[in-house]
Amino acid sequence: MKTRRTLATAGLLTAALLALTACGNGDSDAASVPDGWGTLKTKGVSVSYPPSYEKQRPTEHNAAVAVRTESGRTVSIVTVQLDFTQANSAEQAAIGAEAGIQMGADVRGQQDVKLTGTDDAKRIDFTFKSTGEDSDPPKGTPIEGVILTGLDSTDTTFAIRIDAAEGKLSDADLDRIIDSVEVH
Numbered sequence: 400m401k402t403r404r405t406l407a408t409a410g411l412l413t414a415a416l417l418a419l420t421a422c423g424n425g426d427s428d429a430a431s432v433p434d435g436w437g438t439l440k441t442k443g444v445s446v447s448y449p450p451s452y453e454k455q456r457p458t459e460h461n462a463a464v465a466v467r468t469e470s471g472r473t474v475s476i477v478t479v480q481l482d483f484t485q486a487n488s489a490e491q492a493a494i495g496a497e498a499g500i501q502m503g504a505d506v507r508g509q510q511d512v513k514l515t516g517t518d519d520a521k522r523i524d525f526t527f528k529s530t531g532e533d534s535d536p537p538k539g540t541p542i543e544g545v546i547l548t549g550l551d552s553t554d555t556t557f558a559i560r561i562d563a564a565e566g567k568l569s570d571a572d573l574d575r576i577i578d579s580v581e582v583h
Contacts, residue, residue: 481556
């Protein structure tokens with residue numbers, strides 16, 4: 400009887416340990432997507448965006464787009480570009496991505512960033528003033544931008560760009576967007 404109880408207890412402990420290991424905080428190699436968020440999925444990368452954004456149709460230059468508007472003006476945008484330049488490394492992709500930043504922008508530099516699915520990606524932080532054109536924020540509005548760039552599993556460049564008018568995207572939500580990126 401004692402042996403049966405010991406085996407049953409050992410079996411329960413093993414099952415509990417396996418359940419905890421399986422559940423945990425999630426797979427360390429899986430991107431984190433907050434509840435209620437949408438996801439832009441492309442052949443090279445996926446990135447999620449807050450519920451206040453609306454997914455848009457792809458454009459000539461962007462494989463995926465999500466926009467947040469207020470009073471008919473775009474206050475924040477998340478875009479994905481694929482195969483935007485020829486590059487053999489994240490460093491080269493970052494140089495190409497920087498070339499696409501608006502003239503007069505203040506590029507604060509680039510740094511390595513850990514994205515799910517790749518060990519070689521760069522983050523570029525920059526600011527610029529809105530031109531006020533089309534449905535952009537009024538002219539002169541400060542815009543904060545981040546580009547995440549590198550190569551996907553087929554060695555094709557990707558650039559995920561997040562632009563937001565000052566005060567329209569919290570640092571916490573920006574971090575959640577970055578944490579949600581998965582490179583395929």
